[in-house]
Amino acid sequence: MEADTVLKAENIKKLIGNYEILKGINFSVKKGEFVSIVGASGSGKSTLLYILGLLDTPTEGKIFLENREVDFSQEKKLAALRNRKFGFIFQFHYLIPEFTALENVMIPMLKVGVDLKRAKEKAEYLLERLGLKDKILRKPYQLSGGEQQRVAIARALANDPILLLADEPTGNLDSVNTQKVMEIFQELNSEGTTIVMVTHERELTRMTHRVVEIKDGEIVKETTPA
Amino acid sequence: MKGNFFISLRLFFERRRQSVIATLGVVIGTVAFVVMSSMINGFQKYFLEEALNINGHVKIFVESTFREDRILRKVYKEGIFLVLGAKPKSVKDRISNYREILSKYAKDENLLGITLHLVGNGVISYGVKEKPATFVGIFPELENETLKISKYLVKNNLGQLERNKEAVILGIKLAEELGIKDIGKKVILLSPNGTLHRLKVVDFLNTGITEIDKSRVYLHIKKLQDILGKPNEVNEVILKLKSADLAPVYAKRLTKETGYRAESWQESFKNFLSIFKIQRIITRSVVFAILLVSGFGIFNIIMMTVLEKKRDIAILKAMGYEKRDIIFIFSLQGIIIGVFGGLAGNLLSFEILEWLETIKIGVEGIIRAEGFLLDRSISYHLQGFIFAVLVSFLASFYPAYRASRFHPVEVFRSGS
Numbered sequence A: 001m002e003a004d005t006v007l008k009a010e011n012i013k014k015l016i017g018n019y020e021i022l023k024g025i026n027f028s029v030k031k032g033e034f035v036s037i038v039g040a041s042g043s044g045k046s047t048l049l050y051i052l053g054l055l056d057t058p059t060e061g062k063i064f065l066e067n068r069e070v071d072f073s074q075e076k077k078l079a080a081l082r083n084r085k086f087g088f089i090f091q092f093h094y095l096i097p098e099f100t101a102l103e104n105v106m107i108p109m110l111k112v113g114v115d116l117k118r119a120k121e122k123a124e125y126l127l128e129r130l131g132l133k134d135k136i137l138r139k140p141y142q143l144s145g146g147e148q149q150r151v152a153i154a155r156a157l158a159n160d161p162i163l164l165l166a167d168e169p170t171g172n173l174d175s176v177n178t179q180k181v182m183e184i185f186q187e188l189n190s191e192g193t194t195i196v197m198v199t200h201e202r203e204l205t206r207m208t209h210r211v212v213e214i215k216d217g218e219i220v221k222e223t224t225p226a
Numbered sequence B: 001m002k003g004n005f006f007i008s009l010r011l012f013f014e015r016r017r018q019s020v021i022a023t024l025g026v027v028i029g030t031v032a033f034v035v036m037s038s039m040i041n042g043f044q045k046y047f048l049e050e051a052l053n054i055n056g057h058v059k060i061f062v063e064s065t066f067r068e069d070r071i072l073r074k075v076y077k078e079g080i081f082l083v084l085g086a087k088p089k090s091v092k093d094r095i096s097n098y099r100e101i102l103s104k105y106a107k108d109e110n111l112l113g114i115t116l117h118l119v120g121n122g123v124i125s126y127g128v129k130e131k132p133a134t135f136v137g138i139f140p141e142l143e144n145e146t147l148k149i150s151k152y153l154v155k156n157n158l159g160q161l162e163r164n165k166e167a168v169i170l171g172i173k174l175a176e177e178l179g180i181k182d183i184g185k186k187v188i189l190l191s192p193n194g195t196l197h198r199l200k201v202v203d204f205l206n207t208g209i210t211e212i213d214k215s216r217v218y219l220h221i222k223k224l225q226d227i228l229g230k231p232n233e234v235n236e237v238i239l240k241l242k243s244a245d246l247a248p249v250y251a252k253r254l255t256k257e258t259g260y261r262a263e264s265w266q267e268s269f270k271n272f273l274s275i276f277k278i279q280r281i282i283t284r285s286v287v288f289a290i291l292l293v294s295g296f297g298i299f300n301i302i303m304m305t306v307l308e309k310k311r312d313i314a315i316l317k318a319m320g321y322e323k324r325d326i327i328f329i330f331s332l333q334g335i336i337i338g339v340f341g342g343l344a345g346n347l348l349s350f351e352i353l354e355w356l357e358t359i360k361i362g363v364e365g366i367i368r369a370e371g372f373l374l375d376r377s378i379s380y381h382l383q384g385f386i387f388a389v390l391v392s393f394l395a396s397f398y399p400a401y402r403a404s405r406f407h408p409v410e411v412f413r414s415g416s
């Protein structure tokens, strides 16, 4: 195994009932990569991403995180790994409606035990970077869809994850906001953040290093955009 | 941990409407608990305190042992006898060794005092009115040292019994029923022997306990001995102990050691005590029902919150929050509701009790009082608070537990 592999999936299968959603996926991400996963609806993209992010358990197969095998039987350890190693971004922002933008970004840091003052400073810094400087005290409903998604990105970055996992992050956004989010991803990636993004918008894959195509639970093609 | 506190508190204060409603439920439960406990216990404590003050803790008396077949029994040890036409005869009806009892127990470490009575029944009349009464002959000073009777005398004229041979003290309700409103009036005492005696009312006994105030008449023991034709006789010895709880033990011991029947106040007030017990059970049931309802309110509100916040809980779990964090966050809401509700409920019930104390209404039942008799013990406030927190915690625990079991992937899949 190469030293700069952040995450590696080995022969991942996922069965629900008799239905095999994933049929033996082999996949790895190197440090600094920006990978996109594409495929038709129902091909198993989200399922794969959940397993890569340790949110779901594979029926068969192994996940190596920084070259160490993940033990799916230890819930507490999985939670700690999710907290420290991953940042999640979904199609829907899933911001907590009662909390301000600032507080939403602070949440992952509070779990690690960062004190309130430091968490606040860092959340402010992240939101500022994402162009939300004057909106940090707004509640989610006081923000536009694009702004909400940027808050969610800031939250995903809160604990300096080694890997950012995004499931259709622009699925709910207009073209202007989609463009903005993609620019943010590119900027983060150029600064060293490793990203795996699921999308069904082909043109977005042009901004990534590698495109993995899934069909019926199998990887059918891997390409490198020009 | 600190983070969980932060999240829980923020949720509590942001969801103001639910929080206030749930807290109000707890306030009502706490108020019901504190106020009702204070009222019911106040009444019961007052009754027992006054009753024990005036009646003592243990009474040694002569038990009627008259048996119709007692002479036959001397000859035939076995068999069942039916005696027809037996006439009640004067049997042993005095405590002959009271001096011994006095000297033997006077030094007992748990004893506060002993007093001697001669008790008899008769009728008292004033003008055309007649009422049955219980005559108690006392040594005024000894009685007062032991039972603090002067505390209950309206005119504080206990000394008159000593000075004036004709003096008599009437229970205030008895006096009222006879139509006597002032001291100095002459009454006629009709003894069981049929003799009549003129006495002068020097004071009224007002204990607040209707049964006593309605029947009791105090005289000097010498006078009553004269009236009843029982010179130097005593038929009741009353003991006052350091602790009311010791009474049953002493009663048992005294029955064995004196040869007379000794009865503890718990036995004498058996009927009242069982009524009190039922009162307490009813009060507790009502309070329990109220607490249950407020607990159910909390359960509902937290359950709704949890279901409404499924996605937020899923994202918390995705971000690394564990089951126990989720349980903590939501059951802490319950505890916060309990703490606020308990505090506010205590404050409110304190105010209500203060107000109730100022209310003047005539209460007349087994006791007479000018208003509510409240037991203002801090322990009801403490208990109320503890119950509030406990109920709220228990009510929120299951919803919190349910929340902790949500699987993020399932929520994300089902959630829009």
Ligand SMILES: Nc1ncnc2c1ncn2[C@@H]1O[C@H](COP(=O)(O)OP(=O)(O)OP(=O)(O)O)[C@@H](O)[C@H]1O
Residues within 6 Å of the ligand: A016, A019, A021, A039, A040, A041, A042, A043, A044, A045, A046, A047, A048, A200, B413
């Ligand atoms: N819990 C489940 N029970 C039954 N079938 C499931 C379950 N979860 C997923 N599936 C099925 O697995 C397949 C893959 O689902 P998945 O969500 O991974 O697809 P996807 O590629 O992300 O699709 P989309 O682009 O529409 O999001 C689908 O056919 C879906 O119906």
Ligand SMILES: [Mg+2]
Residues within 6 Å of the ligand: A045, A046, A047, A167
């Ligand atoms: Mg999907």
